[in-house]
Amino acid sequence: MPITLVSKGRLSSRWKTALNELAPDLEIRLFQEDRNKEEVEFVISWNHEIGSFDLYPNLKVICSMGAGVDHLFRDKNLPADVAIVRIVDQELSNDMNEFVLSLIMSHLRGLNNYRNNESIHYWKPRRYKTIKDVRLGIMGFGTLGQSLAKYLLKLDFRISGWSNSPKTMEQVATFYGQEQLAPFLSQTDILICLLPLTETTRGILNKQVFDQLPKGAFLINVGRGGHLNEADLVDAIEREQLSGASLDVFEPEPMPEDHAFWDHPKIHITPHVASLTIPKSVAPQILENYRRMQEGLPLLNEVSREKGY
Ligand code: NDP
Ligand code: OXD
Numbered sequence: 001m002p003i004t005l006v007s008k009g010r011l012s013s014r015w016k017t018a019l020n021e022l023a024p025d026l027e028i029r030l031f032q033e034d035r036n037k038e039e040v041e042f043v044i045s046w047n048h049e050i051g052s053f054d055l056y057p058n059l060k061v062i063c064s065m066g067a068g069v070d071h072l073f074r075d076k077n078l079p080a081d082v083a084i085v086r087i088v089d090q091e092l093s094n095d096m097n098e099f100v101l102s103l104i105m106s107h108l109r110g111l112n113n114y115r116n117n118e119s120i121h122y123w124k125p126r127r128y129k130t131i132k133d134v135r136l137g138i139m140g141f142g143t144l145g146q147s148l149a150k151y152l153l154k155l156d157f158r159i160s161g162w163s164n165s166p167k168t169m170e171q172v173a174t175f176y177g178q179e180q181l182a183p184f185l186s187q188t189d190i191l192i193c194l195l196p197l198t199e200t201t202r203g204i205l206n207k208q209v210f211d212q213l214p215k216g217a218f219l220i221n222v223g224r225g226g227h228l229n230e231a232d233l234v235d236a237i238e239r240e241q242l243s244g245a246s247l248d249v250f251e252p253e254p255m256p257e258d259h260a261f262w263d264h265p266k267i268h269i270t271p272h273v274a275s276l277t278i279p280k281s282v283a284p285q286i287l288e289n290y291r292r293m294q295e296g297l298p299l300l301n302e303v304s305r306e307k308g309y
Contacts, residue, residue: 002027018279070197093147095275137188140195196309197224225251
């Protein structure tokens with residue numbers, strides 16, 4: 001039975017190669033060339049055209065090409081009895097850890113500011129902060145959030161995490177639920193968003209949240225663009241409630257060329273590159289799920305439809 005890649009924007013050929021290296025006899029199709037869709041029970045997808053899955057009458061599993069599944073839940077017609085699985089991968093966590101560390105250090109040492117000064121040939125040394133001067137708050141203390149905390153603890157950062165349900169991690173102050181959001185925020189100098197985008201978390205990075213952070217706090221958003229209320233961010237920076245932000249994710253992506261953030265001196269932009277799934281690294285878990293589907297076994301990394309992540 002074939003697997004079909006239903007993807008806009010992720011290089012299908014790399015996925016096909018990675019899967020066929022481990023399973024040379026498995027037929028991997030591309031959506032555009034898939035003539036016999038009734039033969040397909042398992043698809044791998046990223047940013048599909050809404051309605052694409054309606055064409056697969058025998059679909060059993062949709063596998064996200066990434067950790068996030070909000071791109072799938074955009075589709076209000078997802079077949080009801082189809083299981084949704086996502087990527088959980090050490091390489092993905094490692095890359096996220098390194099990326100967030102570089103954003104934190106860039107903020108502490110004022111590198112974005114020097115980049116702005118460089119463009120106008122302006123020599124202006126400033127005081128900088130170090131690791132011991134700040135407290136990090138990781139919003140979304142799941143696979144990536146916890147991995148990040150463990151990584152940063154080794155560098156002696158002070159860390160707290162906020163999630164839906166209670167968590168414990170040595171040397172980390174953990175908070176959960178709406179009631180513990182305020183105490184979490186009040187002791188966070190650098191807020192790192194690693195939440196999934198759901199109906200509950202959409203727009204969560206807003207004035208109310210910013211105003212509960214200590215004055216001059218910094219925002220790092222590597223979750224999703226839909227988490228951020230953009231006008232509230234600009235306003236919080238203007239009021240100096242926030243000292244700035246590093247944003248990796250946007251809604252929509254790509255961010256439009258005329259978007260005001262491009263020229264904002266205190267907003268640092270990267271084009272959704274915090275951590276990119278490496279097909280070769282995740283091919284084994286995808287093939288394992290394909291086998292489990294065929295044998296009617298429980299799937300790995302299955303997403304809750306109810307929670308939306
Ligand atoms: P997980 O599902 O493992 O973790 C999500 C965490 O968010 C959990 O701790 C969960 O709580 C918490 N959470 C969810 N909803 C709420 C809520 N309403 N209130 C409080 N906490 C909540 O996901 P991952 O860590 O694997 O990935 C997180 C996100 O990172 C992805 O969904 C994606 O958007 C983003 N991402 C971005 C990348 C990039 O390149 N920029 C790359 C990869 C991922 P609980 O544990 O209690 O359920
Ligand atoms: C992901 C992403 O969710 O790339 O994996 O953002």
